[in-house]
Amino acid sequence: MKRTNIFVLEDCSALWELADGCVRLYNEINFERRHAYIYYKRFKWYPKRLYEKYAPLIGSATAQQIINKNNEAWRSFLALKRLEKKGKLPKHITKISMPRYWKKNGKRKLRMIIRNDCYKIDDKYIYLPRGLKLKYKGMLKWKGKQGRLEIIYDEVDEVWRGFMTVEVEKPSLKGGNKPLYIDLGVINLATVWFEGLKQPIAFSGRKVLADWWYWTRKIAKEQSRLARVNRAKTSRRLRRLYRIRQRRFRHAVNAMIKTIVEDAYQLGSSKIVLGKLKNMRSKSRYNSKANVMINNFWSFDYMVRRLKEKAEEYGIEVEEKSEYKTSNKCLLCGSEDVIRRGRLFKCLSCGLEANRDAVGVINIGRLHGGGVNGVVAHPLLLRWNGMKWEPRRAMNNQSMNALEARISRL
Ligand SMILES: [Zn+2]
Numbered sequence: 001m002k003r004t005n006i007f008v009l010e011d012c013s014a015l016w017e018l019a020d021g022c023v024r025l026y027n028e029i030n031f032e033r034r035h036a037y038i039y040y041k042r043f044k045w046y047p048k049r050l051y052e053k054y055a056p057l058i059g060s061a062t063a064q065q066i067i068n069k070n071n072e073a074w075r076s077f078l079a080l081k082r083l084e085k086k087g088k089l090p091k092h093i094t095k096i097s098m099p100r101y102w103k104k105n106g107k108r109k110l111r112m113i114i115r116n117d118c119y120k121i122d123d124k125y126i127y128l129p130r131g132l133k134l135k136y137k138g139m140l141k142w143k144g145k146q147g148r149l150e151i152i153y154d155e156v157d158e159v160w161r162g163f164m165t166v167e168v169e170k171p172s173l174k175g176g177n178k179p180l181y182i183d184l185g186v187i188n189l190a191t192v193w194f195e196g197l198k199q200p201i202a203f204s205g206r207k208v209l210a211d212w213w214y215w216t217r218k219i220a221k222e223q224s225r226l227a228r229v230n231r232a233k234t235s236r237r238l239r240r241l242y243r244i245r246q247r248r249f250r251h252a253v254n255a256m257i258k259t260i261v262e263d264a265y266q267l268g269s270s271k272i273v274l275g276k277l278k279n280m281r282s283k284s285r286y287n288s289k290a291n292v293m294i295n296n297f298w299s300f301d302y303m304v305r306r307l308k309e310k311a312e313e314y315g316i317e318v319e320e321k322s323e324y325k326t327s328n329k330c331l332l333c334g335s336e337d338v339i340r341r342g343r344l345f346k347c348l349s350c351g352l353e354a355n356r357d358a359v360g361v362i363n364i365g366r367l368h369g370g371g372v373n374g375v376v377a378h379p380l381l382l383r384w385n386g387m388k389w390e391p392r393r394a395m396n397n398q399s400m401n402a403l404e405a406r407i408s409r410l
Helices: 013-040 048-058 060-085 206-230 236-266 288-296 299-313 356-367 397-409
Strands: 002-009 111-114 125-128 132-137 145-154 159-167 180-184 188-194 201-204 271-275 317-321 338-341 344-347 353-355 380-384 389-391
Touching: 013 048, 013 060, 013 111, 013 132, 013 145, 048 060, 060 111, 180 236, 180 299, 180 356, 188 236, 188 356, 206 236, 206 380, 236 271, 236 299, 236 380, 236 389, 271 299, 271 356, 299 317, 344 356, 353 356
Parallel strands: 180 271, 201 380, 271 317
Antiparallel strands: 002 132, 002 159, 111 145, 125 132, 145 159, 180 188, 188 201, 338 344, 344 353, 380 389
16 A cells, blocks of 8 residues: 655755746646647547757656646546546536646746655655755654655745655555444534443544634635725735644544554454444535535545545445435334434434434444444543543543642642
């Protein structure tokens, strides 16, 4: 499986020159191809003239990498065009456009691609073509066969960032037959249960949502300030705010996913069963704020993707199951004569009162053949404190100290 090591490189004028050459080559190839495609519907895959123009500037291996990158973009464009012709495009794709230029906000997007055998890296330096030796910051998380290296200038943080692909061996499955069940949501980001656990565990989304709204308000303020003062649509500050909001959200989600997957691994689960989120976006299952978040904020796609990636690292398979009606059925008597209000679930047949997300995740387990006898349908709530996920009633250091002080006074 492919993984990416990410690190920050020290700045150096040679990087700017090299990246500038790469971007110019990419954009020139792209310009020629767009032109040729529009007028003749065909073009040459090997742009000899441009290769010969740029190879002396950026090196022949790098020039070839840039050409390959543009080829990839055109191949996927042409493949989509062929599907469109046959009327077989996936539903979510409505518009296909020709590969774009490496450009952002009217400026060149500086980047370069180094072939896997054209660079070396040790625990302090990276050695690039033309004798360039640069320090880097960051841990190389993944070890394995080194793939191509992309170096991209991040204009928000004003740093050069390296993305090094690594081919990592897939860990062998540990075995174990009890799956871990997950129901994703907004009020509770995830509710988790596995057979044998007396109480599901829920990761409360309240703090994360509140934080997301805090930054959303800041973004809105900056947007109106820009419109009023500069009549502009974007600024570096605005891009920073977007990024902070995203990073804070992702931090909480990644910490949650790490906890879940490590638990599954500890339990010897070889499978995670995920309540399927189909049509989540169109449901008005949550309050309006939460709906805005779902619609604006691809958060579910991100959570599912990260969960799959993390699980793969541990050799655990993720299976998506239909979540249809899982929180409509009573856990005890199977009746569908139930009331759901907010997070509350009540069965009118047997009187069971429970938490709705807990009912959801336990029902996913039951549909999958898990034994649900004696399970408490109220989750243990974990809350995000900005650093880690903690049980609701866990004492913080301060109250611990206060308690110890009281005891010592006795
Ligand atoms: Zn019931």
